[in-house]
Amino acid sequence: MLFFVVFLLFSILILRLGEIQIVFGDDFKREIERTEDITVNNPVPRGKMFDRNGKIIMDNKPLNAITYTKYQHTDQKEMLQTAERLAKIINIDTKKVQIRDKKDFWILKHPKEAKAKVTEKEWALYEQKKLDDKQIYQLQLDRITEKEINSIKGDTLRTLAIYRQFNSGYALTPQIVKVNVTDKEFAIVSENLESLPGVDTTTDWERKRIYGDTLKSILGSVTSSEAGIPKDQLEKYMARDYSRNDRVGKSYLELQYEDVLHGQKAKVKNVTDKTGKILSTEVVSEGKRGKDLVLTIDMDLQKKVEKIIEEEMWSAKQKSNTGLMDRAFVVLLDPNTGEVLTLAGKQIVKDKKTGKTEMQDFAGGTITSSYAVGSAVKGATILTGYKTGAIHPGSIQLDQPLVISKTPIKSSWKTFGPINDLRALQVSSNVYMWKTVIAMGKGQYIPNGPLILETKKTFNTMRQSFGQFGLGTRTGIDLPNEMSGFPGSDSGPGLLLDLAIGQYDTYTPIQLAQYVSTIANGGNRIQPHMVKEIREPVMENNELGPIVEEIQPKVLNHLDMKDSWIKRVQEGFRMVMQVGDGTAVGHFKSAPYSPAGKTGTAQSFYYGSDKSKYGTPVMNLSLVSFAPSNNPEVAMAVVVPWAYQGNSGPSVNNLIGRRVLDAYFDLKKERQDKEKNATTEQTEENTDNSDQTEQ
Numbered sequence: 001m002l003f004f005v006v007f008l009l010f011s012i013l014i015l016r017l018g019e020i021q022i023v024f025g026d027d028f029k030r031e032i033e034r035t036e037d038i039t040v041n042n043p044v045p046r047g048k049m050f051d052r053n054g055k056i057i058m059d060n061k062p063l064n065a066i067t068y069t070k071y072q073h074t075d076q077k078e079m080l081q082t083a084e085r086l087a088k089i090i091n092i093d094t095k096k097v098q099i100r101d102k103k104d105f106w107i108l109k110h111p112k113e114a115k116a117k118v119t120e121k122e123w124a125l126y127e128q129k130k131l132d133d134k135q136i137y138q139l140q141l142d143r144i145t146e147k148e149i150n151s152i153k154g155d156t157l158r159t160l161a162i163y164r165q166f167n168s169g170y171a172l173t174p175q176i177v178k179v180n181v182t183d184k185e186f187a188i189v190s191e192n193l194e195s196l197p198g199v200d201t202t203t204d205w206e207r208k209r210i211y212g213d214t215l216k217s218i219l220g221s222v223t224s225s226e227a228g229i230p231k232d233q234l235e236k237y238m239a240r241d242y243s244r245n246d247r248v249g250k251s252y253l254e255l256q257y258e259d260v261l262h263g264q265k266a267k268v269k270n271v272t273d274k275t276g277k278i279l280s281t282e283v284v285s286e287g288k289r290g291k292d293l294v295l296t297i298d299m300d301l302q303k304k305v306e307k308i309i310e311e312e313m314w315s316a317k318q319k320s321n322t323g324l325m326d327r328a329f330v331v332l333l334d335p336n337t338g339e340v341l342t343l344a345g346k347q348i349v350k351d352k353k354t355g356k357t358e359m360q361d362f363a364g365g366t367i368t369s370s371y372a373v374g375s376a377v378k379g380a381t382i383l384t385g386y387k388t389g390a391i392h393p394g395s396i397q398l399d400q401p402l403v404i405s406k407t408p409i410k411s412s413w414k415t416f417g418p419i420n421d422l423r424a425l426q427v428s429s430n431v432y433m434w435k436t437v438i439a440m441g442k443g444q445y446i447p448n449g450p451l452i453l454e455t456k457k458t459f460n461t462m463r464q465s466f467g468q469f470g471l472g473t474r475t476g477i478d479l480p481n482e483m484s485g486f487p488g489s490d491s492g493p494g495l496l497l498d499l500a501i502g503q504y505d506t507y508t509p510i511q512l513a514q515y516v517s518t519i520a521n522g523g524n525r526i527q528p529h530m531v532k533e534i535r536e537p538v539m540e541n542n543e544l545g546p547i548v549e550e551i552q553p554k555v556l557n558h559l560d561m562k563d564s565w566i567k568r569v570q571e572g573f574r575m576v577m578q579v580g581d582g583t584a585v586g587h588f589k590s591a592p593y594s595p596a597g598k599t600g601t602a603q604s605f606y607y608g609s610d611k612s613k614y615g616t617p618v619m620n621l622s623l624v625s626f627a628p629s630n631n632p633e634v635a636m637a638v639v640v641p642w643a644y645q646g647n648s649g650p651s652v653n654n655l656i657g658r659r660v661l662d663a664y665f666d667l668k669k670e671r672q673d674k675e676k677n678a679t680t681e682q683t684e685e686n687t688d689n690s691d692q693t694e695q
Helices: 002-023 025-030 075-086 099-109 111-116 120-127 132-140 144-149 156-168 183-191 232-239 252-256 299-317 374-388 420-429 430-440 457-471 493-500 509-520 563-578 654-695
Strands: 033-041 058-066 175-179 199-209 266-273 276-283 292-295 327-333 338-350 357-361 397-399 417-419 524-526 531-537 547-550 556-558 596-606 616-627 632-645
Touching: 002 025, 002 156, 075 099, 075 156, 075 547, 099 111, 099 132, 099 144, 099 156, 120 132, 156 175, 156 417, 183 199, 199 420, 266 397, 292 327, 299 327, 299 338, 299 357, 299 632, 299 654, 327 509, 327 654, 374 420, 374 430, 374 457, 374 509, 374 563, 374 596, 374 616, 397 430, 417 420, 430 457, 430 493, 457 493, 457 509, 509 563, 509 616, 509 632, 563 596, 563 616, 596 632, 596 654, 616 654, 632 654
Parallel strands: none
Antiparallel strands: 033 266, 058 175, 058 199, 266 276, 292 531, 327 338, 327 632, 338 357, 397 417, 524 556, 531 547, 596 616, 616 632
């Protein structure tokens, strides 16, 4: 019986083994050999930026870097050991280590002491499932003493900083531990990779501005690999196959053209077994650097313009009543294409550490700050007058002080008597503009009487008309955060008169440039743009690849006005700078390139350090111009807010404007002469070669 039982058991065992091997053998074999394919995206350098002449502006600077790749089977103990070894080799910044990081690390390093911080009663509650893991861990965190936290220093603190970086990445995705690694650190780490599992040495990159601070704010910036994607944009980027620690554009061009500059990541497929061990690695697709941007900016001209702004501002600051002046802006556009040739802004700031004042880039202010600009907008007022029938070309108004009931006397800067529309632009008559607006509002000026107008309707009419020029509305420039300016909130008759002479609503420098371009080109409001072309990247340094896209001029609207009206205002602008007592003749009459334009002075208020309700009265200066007047190729806007206090001061707007236009045409001639000489030399060389061949 015993023998029979043993025989029966063995028979059952043999049958079971046969079933496993024969019937289910293949299934179990596949389970044991089961692998997993994990695709990892590796970042690539961003695209470069060039100016319109092919000069590189923004590049990628290679840096030595140390990375860590966390494998699926890697546990905390192994990571900690690797971090400890690495901390003895490299220096790392520990400033970003937080108190919470130290507490977590202390618990990791002292598990027994951490467990003892929870009472037996609390552990009993945990066993009864009345406390969960998260609550127990929080009790341990709360009971870590300041002394225990402060014990984490020196090598231990460096280990924590490295361990913190190890934990910030995804499994199988290389995570930057340190950039700007010294040659010595790079060599030592490279020699010890076998004892540092997951650690590797590589080449990283950072953005490099070739021209220093020139156009710094407009070029923009990118996040660091440690900061990665901003939290408020994480969902958007993750949906587009980004990783959390990818560097992305933070501001201006880097942000606006993120999709173009980011490039195509390298894709690597890691084949792992069920334990997470990598069995093989296969390159799915090679990475490709981001596409390059060719900007419309002329960097030689940009540098000259910025230097002019700095010199004229420092010079003006030596004069009295200019203490509040701290910024100035210049925008140059091609009025026929909308290409931005120069976008310059400078601001005087005080260094908090040294207390010294210095000039900083503030080009971003050309699209993000707005000011009352004064009489520069009178071209739009005259054209709106034509359109509404309030005046017609050649209309004559009597320029003399207006005496309105219960209102201070209103007058031009000088009494001109009977003048027409051209003369009104030439000498910048306020009274002519006021009487034009009164006619728009179906009113009538009666000396010493009240001013009764259809103010609300006329405000709407004027703002809609001004918007056709780009005043008080976004220009559409290809940069983020453009503002539209601020329209005044009240609508009294006196404020309507202020609007007509540019002393009520506020406009940005880029809006002024679009406005004068619209007049210069005959009525087309063209969208300004910073990017001229998008090109494929090439391996050669600083070479331009094939064109992917060429940005074409985009007309946003055409002025609903007669061509003859626009030409008349163009003539009025020419008279401002070239004829008789035009307000800018003193600065521009001698210019050989036939400029046209309009000056502006607006009384404003400075609310900086003044704590009073109404601020400090100051004068804003502006200038719009185009040249040559008969065939415009460049349009300019100059804005100098808070230029001086009182009734008079330095004409910084005109001084800057004349030097900027001179610089534009001088640079143009210099390049033409250089090209001509190069052509002549080539012709002579070809002739010499031909003579030698004949001989």
